[in-house]
Amino acid sequence: MRRIMGVLVLCLTLVWAVQAQEVKYDGYQVWRITVRTPAEREQVQQLVRDVWMVRGSTIDVCLSPDEQETLRKAGFTGEVLIPDVGARIRQQKSEFAPQDGSLFTRYLTLNEIYAAMRQLADQNPRLVQMFEIGRSIENRPIYALRLTREPRRARVYRDRPQVVINAMQHAREWITPPVALYFAYRLVAEYPTNTQVREALDRLEVYVVPVVNPDGYVFTHTTNRLWRKNRRYIGRVFNQPVYGVDLNRNWSYGWGGEGSSGQPWSDTYRGSAPFSEPETYWLSRWMLSLPTLRAHVDVHSYSQLILWPWGYTTDLAPFNGVFERVGQAMQTAIQSVHGQFYIAGPIAPTLYIASGGMTDWVFGARGALSFTYELRDTGQYGFLLPPDQILPTCEEVYPAFLELLRWTRQRDWRE
Ligand SMILES: [Zn+2]
Numbered sequence: 001m002r003r004i005m006g007v008l009v010l011c012l013t014l015v016w017a018v019q020a021q022e023v024k025y026d027g028y029q030v031w032r033i034t035v036r037t038p039a040e041r042e043q044v045q046q047l048v049r050d051v052w053m054v055r056g057s058t059i060d061v062c063l064s065p066d067e068q069e070t071l072r073k074a075g076f077t078g079e080v081l082i083p084d085v086g087a088r089i090r091q092q093k094s095e096f097a098p099q100d101g102s103l104f105t106r107y108l109t110l111n112e113i114y115a116a117m118r119q120l121a122d123q124n125p126r127l128v129q130m131f132e133i134g135r136s137i138e139n140r141p142i143y144a145l146r147l148t149r150e151p152r153r154a155r156v157y158r159d160r161p162q163v164v165i166n167a168m169q170h171a172r173e174w175i176t177p178p179v180a181l182y183f184a185y186r187l188v189a190e191y192p193t194n195t196q197v198r199e200a201l202d203r204l205e206v207y208v209v210p211v212v213n214p215d216g217y218v219f220t221h222t223t224n225r226l227w228r229k230n231r232r233y234i235g236r237v238f239n240q241p242v243y244g245v246d247l248n249r250n251w252s253y254g255w256g257g258e259g260s261s262g263q264p265w266s267d268t269y270r271g272s273a274p275f276s277e278p279e280t281y282w283l284s285r286w287m288l289s290l291p292t293l294r295a296h297v298d299v300h301s302y303s304q305l306i307l308w309p310w311g312y313t314t315d316l317a318p319f320n321g322v323f324e325r326v327g328q329a330m331q332t333a334i335q336s337v338h339g340q341f342y343i344a345g346p347i348a349p350t351l352y353i354a355s356g357g358m359t360d361w362v363f364g365a366r367g368a369l370s371f372t373y374e375l376r377d378t379g380q381y382g383f384l385l386p387p388d389q390i391l392p393t394c395e396e397v398y399p400a401f402l403e404l405l406r407w408t409r410q411r412d413w414r415e
Pocket of ligand 1: 170173300301
């Protein structure tokens, strides 16, 4: 009996310890601040820890009560987008309905996403294959779906150009995995009846990677809903443990430049070297192994944008005209579904300079037509998008992905 009690006490202690670690956001607010000069923007970014979005003179920040006071004293005011972040997080979680059968009415856990991928592959062996790309820093598998006619007859069809859609480099961007997963499910569902889809999967190889950063995603479910980076342990700074590299600043093309940080505690920490992180290392190695990689989308949130290279410089990329034509076709496709407007443009001039991003590498090093999407919304909920917007977001992005397949199938875009 004493032993059972001992085990029970140990279990309760462990449960308490895990729960006690959960980061609370009571009293936190998200503000939208309009700055007059780049120097003011710089000042805001130095005064606050958690920047959600920067675009032109607009900056969204998530503020503790202390930071709200600091900003007020420095003379900054803002429009309050989310008056109580803690309440909003609880609301998003209470809207969980685990008994609901549909995959796209609530946010799934990592295991649920992987189970849904496995089920799709198991039930459609002549159209879908699931495989592991590599492992994360905490040794979780990073899974991909390969969609093409008769995938098991060849490791890769050399006469079928490859298209890659990936999501969730940034852990708190919960809307991104369902959009990738939905794309795969709907391609399979429409294959028998939709000529465009059938021709795409007969002549292309479509790869879908819903979660590039599995450790970060799990961490947002267990401990800190607003975590962004991966979960590498870097070391102790001022006796505090510091974790995480921003995976989308860790790619080798333009690595180390403006719009990335060398400080390990920064949310845009670029890591100690290009591809220092297993997640980016395995993903890049795998993409280099694809013989005819032609097109790619890296899915993020939020802001409603369709972006293309470059991120590391405001110079226009070669073939900017092609990017513009495809980007505008995607924009029209998205708007036709639920009327949502996504702005289209090159990353640095449209958003901000960001070096070491995936899209720059896929275009610059691999020569594939590469886009970054920023999904819903435009700031009302930000990363805490309510579950009733999951399905509409999936639905509106689907035809934009089809546009990319159509372009890829027509001809080599460089001709
Ligand atoms: Zn992101």
